[in-house]
Amino acid sequence: MRKAEEQGFREFAVSHAASLRRTAYLFCGDWHMAEDLMQASLLKLYQAWHRIEWRDNASGYARKVLLRTWLDEKRRPWRRAEQRDGEVPDVADAAADPERSGERLWARDLVHAALLHVPPRQRAVLVLRYFEDLPVSEVAVAMGCTEGTVKSQTARGLVALRAAVEVLEQGAVVAS
């Protein structure tokens, strides 16, 4: 890769690393795995950078690579979800605002519990549409499916998410 291309990739990676990791976190619900997914996606992107640099939408391509990387990771037979049965140490959060703690905890539960109960592809559609604010056409490109499929997956994902939230609001213990 030439110096100019490498510099272009470096700038792209620096500017998009954080947003890619946030999206990955909403996909998988774990910051560590989100960081791994982001790094793996950028590595793949580097290999293909000479092909996509001058194309219209490098961020869309990066999003697509991230989604594929996560779905591939989920499909691996040796991958198992972590079973958390230990006690989490109760430490003070200096940055926490007591007045907003309830709201933040609810939001965290929403991701960790409700969203994780939505099937992977429906979850991806919800994240891309409502977190990334992408139009249906771009989500279809990232997912590699038709716009009609995106709409149907969105509707089903919302139904599944609302059902999970209802369970959460009723006070049921939802394993994360």
Next chain:
Amino acid sequence: MSEADLRERLRAAVGDEPPLNFDPDDLIRRAKHARKRRRALVAVALATFAITGTVLSLPGAFDRRQGIDVAKEQVLTTTASPSPALTTQALAPTPATSPDSSPTSEPPPPVIEQVPGAPAALPEGTTTALAAYLTKRFAEVVPDAKVLTAEYPGQNRAGYLTVVVRFHDGVGTSAVEVRLSTTPSRTTRDQFCAAVECAEPRQQADGSYLQFAVVTDSASVAHTVAHFRADGSVVQVSGYNYDPTKGDEVRTAVAVTVDQLERLATDPKLALG
């Protein structure tokens, strides 16, 4: 929960994002290492594939180019195999009147180009059918003779067959030997003439060649007519002035004429294919 609520909650969910320690230089270094490793892996795979292909294909290529000249090998012999009768009575290539003479009046020994991997035997029924046809054809070509036996002694292998027709005429018994060879056991003209002294070949209208050879030794004489056909097959027909299956009496001339040998050799129905 409305769609607006969902948007808000998703943004709130990433509010406690841990600090990002992202080093683009480290990432690029790892990417370069991965690329180098992948290229090395591809190169090794290609080299392995090429070496394996070469090792597997070269012996086959050499084998196809160079047939094994069995006549030049010490391990195998290519002389005519004796008939069942000969095995018991001992082939007597020289007549009894000259017992000390060597059997050089045998027809030119075939030089067989044997290709490895060829089928080991002729198709079922080929030998029987050819022996039967030869019996009938010989009676037409040599009307004065009465065919006693038509046997195919020796090895039955792909592309090569010997039929010995033993007959009785007004003088006594004798035999003609008919050798048919084709790919992969074909005899070439050079190989034929390397063993005997050949007369000038005669080219036929269809592009085939007739080669004539006379082998004499002491009192024994053998005439051979070889027809090198356009399709690559060869028919050699040999006649003798004695009975090669017994060798007990010598005639003044070969029992069949060269013309009769030629008619047999050029018979298109005498073929292995």
